[in-house]
Amino acid sequence: MRAVFKREIQSYFYTPAAYVFMGVFVALASVFFAVGNLLARSSDLTLLISNLGYLWMLLSPVLTMRLIAGERHQKTDQLLFSSPCSLTGMVVGKYLAAAVVLLCTVMITFVYAVIVAFWGTLYVGEVAVSYLGLIMLGLCYLALDLFVSCFAKTQMTAVMLGFGVNLLLWLSDVVAGATTIKAVEDALRFISLYQRFEPFTQGQLGFANVLYNLIFIGMMLFMSVRVLDARRWSEA
């Protein structure tokens, strides 16, 4: 696992992959910050963090596309499959590397909090909980898109599939709001990642929401391992 993690980290930072991801995220985040905080003269960062959550939906597949589908396309996965490294170790190692890039990206946005603290009033507790929610949402999307990447043969397919699944998940919120059937609404709200993210942006640190996110990540990684294992039995 450690070897895979190290290689992935090197691969992210020795190629433009991580920098492009960080650059696009920070550029968009800066626009949100400029419009929502600087121009509006608001020190409330929770709205900004809430908006940043939507960026994961767009950018997470870019980070995960190479992890499984990229290896499969370049046939480098055979090196990993024929090594003593377990499938679980491989998947977790790759996931943690992507998580590190995500955390580095979030840390860059801490500069907004510094700016607000310098010029206005920063509600540290509220912002900290919001950031925790943002990170957990990002980690959930990474796990989901890593799982989706297991079904793709090329990086482009992985990105498209990732966008599609993320969009569907987001739409489940919209459908939940529009439906009149209570059971459907409850089910959709239960699976919605944004429903779990919202309380964080209001400064509420709920144990159930943290647990839900952790279980979601665990499930996605577990299913990724199962899909990769199943592929050994069926692939031509």
Next chain:
Amino acid sequence: MVIFDGISKRYGAHQALDQVSFTLKKGQVLGLLGQNGAGKTTAMNIMTGCLAPTKGRVLIDGHDVLLQPREAKRMIGYLPEAAPLYDEMTVQSYLRFACELKEVEKKHIAGHIRQVAERTGLVEVLGRKIGNLSKGFRQRVGVAQALCGTPDVIILDEPTAGLDPRQASEMRQLILSLRGRHTVIFSSHILSEVQSVCDRVLILHHGKVLCDSGLNELKTRENKLRAVIAGGEQALLAPLRSLTKFSQVEVIRGGEPGTTQVLLTVREEGAERELFTLLSSLQAPLIRLQSQERSLEEIFLQTTAQ
């Protein structure tokens, strides 16, 4: 060392491998031969745990590849048909990654990389990016990766494919240097290559083993001897047909007067000795004896045609 026990692999309706079995002793070099789609790569992928068989099991030094993957895979070095290389990495960092994957102790990694690089002729390019290397060097890096961790079993899938004649020759030398120290399984379309490197050949055809034998045994099997003997056909033919180590005796007409020319099909080893003994007892001088040894190419074409 390697037991491939009743392996079958089915992709939907297509039977890629059908009850393939063979055993390989330590230090042997096995050449896997077969046309495209014969099942060579599937067999290698199953051996290395990249694919799971539909039926059967693979044991590497007693460890089942599916049930004890970690123990079994520690003993395997694999170079797939397309070398699994990361273009953005340098040769050094790639080999370090391979060593870490193969669980080489951290303190030994630097020395081990140096050793592997020397064996594969990569010392001068250790600091270069893999993406900038020539095809020959890329293939060497692939072999070097397979050697990391000093595995007992090295599996090479068409290691000379796409190399120019000089690079291919160097690669063959490299494989020859592995002989004895490692058990090597390699596949190739180039029969002369198999002939020069392997001591055992396994011919696969439509997923089935058509032939599994030692290279010398294979070449002597149905090997023919052309003999010119002083004496008349009447006196020689009956005793020659009584020889037990030849399966067939054919007379070739049109030879020198006073001689008999025959084509003898060898059944088993020691046939020449039996022939000499007979002719000596008959006091019939042997004027010429030529071996009509078949090339591996002929054997392969004949076996797969059948």
